[in-house]
Amino acid sequence: MSAPPRIAIVGAGPGGLTLARVLHVHGIPSTVYELDASATARDQGGTLDLDEESGQRALSHSGLLEAFRPLSRPEGGELRLLGKDADVGLHLPPPEDGGGNGRPEIDRRALRDLLLGSLPEGTVHWGQKVRAVAPGPAGRPTLTLADGTSVETDVLVGADGAWSRVRPLLSDAEPVYTGVSFVDGLLNDVDTRHPAVAELVGRGSMFALADEKGLFAQRNGDGRIRVYAAVKAPEEWSRSGLTDRSGPGGPADPADPADPADPAAARKRLLDLFPDWDEGLRALIADSEGPLVARPIHALPIGHRWDRVPGVTLLGDAAHLMSPFAGAGANLAMLDGAELALALAAHDDLETALNAYETAMFPRAEEAARQSADHLVDFFQPDALRILRDAFITMTAAGGADR
Numbered sequence: 001m002s003a004p005p006r007i008a009i010v011g012a013g014p015g016g017l018t019l020a021r022v023l024h025v026h027g028i029p030s031t032v033y034e035l036d037a038s039a040t041a042r043d044q045g046g047t048l049d050l051d052e053e054s055g056q057r058a059l060s061h062s063g064l065l066e067a068f069r070p071l072s073r074p075e076g077g078e079l080r081l082l083g084k085d086a087d088v089g090l091h092l093p094p095p096e097d098g099g100g101n102g103r104p105e106i107d108r109r110a111l112r113d114l115l116l117g118s119l120p121e122g123t124v125h126w127g128q129k130v131r132a133v134a135p136g137p138a139g140r141p142t143l144t145l146a147d148g149t150s151v152e153t154d155v156l157v158g159a160d161g162a163w164s165r166v167r168p169l170l171s172d173a174e175p176v177y178t179g180v181s182f183v184d185g186l187l188n189d190v191d192t193r194h195p196a197v198a199e200l201v202g203r204g205s206m207f208a209l210a211d212e213k214g215l216f217a218q219r220n221g222d223g224r225i226r227v228y229a230a231v232k233a234p235e236e237w238s239r240s241g242l243t244d245r246s247g248p249g250g251p252a253d254p255a256d257p258a259d260p261a262d263p264a265a266a267r268k269r270l271l272d273l274f275p276d277w278d279e280g281l282r283a284l285i286a287d288s289e290g291p292l293v294a295r296p297i298h299a300l301p302i303g304h305r306w307d308r309v310p311g312v313t314l315l316g317d318a319a320h321l322m323s324p325f326a327g328a329g330a331n332l333a334m335l336d337g338a339e340l341a342l343a344l345a346a347h348d349d350l351e352t353a354l355n356a357y358e359t360a361m362f363p364r365a366e367e368a369a370r371q372s373a374d375h376l377v378d379f380f381q382p383d384a385l386r387i388l389r390d391a392f393i394t395m396t397a398a399g400g401a402d403r
Contacts, residue, residue: 046107216229
């Protein structure tokens with residue numbers, strides 16, 4: 001028997017770990033190189049709703065679908081659309097109450113732990129920063145790690161997100177700012193410490209839309225609510241808007257800056273962008289704990305593709321970064337990982353496998369990216385609440401909602 005191919009995966013997100021898991025199911029070893037020092041080195045973020053045809057399908061190929069079910073939260077499918085006066089424009093109840101959409105929620109941490117626990121010990125190499133990637137002397141892709149170690153591979157997969165180190169081997173495309181920035185906040189132990197906010201948000205997701213901006217909240221499984229204030233703003237605002245006296249579109253005042261280490265001042269600056277919104281909605285910002293984190297939203301060009309480069313491919317955000325307004329990012333990354341693994345298992349010739357994977361992935365990613373870009377526009381229209389309400393009603397009547 002010939003030796004198995006040397007497969008290196010850069011990035012231990014949902015897509016990279018799904019790829020490693022499905023490869024393992026088919027008896028193919030791989031090595032994952034991850035920048036984080038450990039599985040618990042940083043917060044993994046909020047919750048994900050896994051679609052039956054993408055995220056759950058990938059888990060099925062991973063042999064983990066049954067293990068996923070008790071970790072998931074179908075009640076997280078509840079949805080509330082509100083105006084800035086906190087009046088409910090639409091309420092979709094969770095599945096047990098007659099609503100839902102077949103996309104149960106799971107916390108990112110729980111999903112990552114599920115995938116990590118399914119891999120052989122030592123598959124993930126933690127604390128490994130990739131300094132460079134290049135074609136090797138034999139035409140095989142080679143990784144250079146921060147400690148100077150050189151790793152030659154037969155297949156190199158960039159699963160390393162928006163600012164992928166692997167992507168430049170295939171494409172000169174770079175993420176472009178979408179014109180929208182999020183500011184992330186967090187409330188802990190909400191049922192005890194913030195009962196009014198807990199009641200306002202419900203058990204799933206809440207979107208409050210008006211004035212071409214939004215307040216979004218997402219119930220997590222650990223008693224937390226993640227809050228995202230969304231504003232249209234120049235990209236520079238995401239770096240300075242919470243620490244100076246300007247708002248989106250306004251100039252910074254370098255003569256009178258705020259202390260960037262002052263979270264109270266940052267909250268006030270953000271609240272100033274929602275001056276006449278209901279106090280219950282403003283409490284999502286005012287009562288948040290810890291620092292507020294500004295996050296500019298970037299996207300790769302819709303329909304991003306590349307010519308075949310021997311031994312190299314991408315998945316997830318590295319391949320098709322898009323805004324979160326289609327709810328597709330993690331779902332697509334996991335499906336990418338599963339389908340790439342299946343292609344590698346099905347074809348002895350590596351280039352045939354990579355070509356088969358990319359041929360299926362490109363149009364699927366293009367469709368989702370276009371939908372994401374369209375939804376971003378919808379969320380920031382003056383009548384966004386009506387647009388989104390009508391869209392959700394239409395999709396629910398058709399038998400599902402795309403979130």
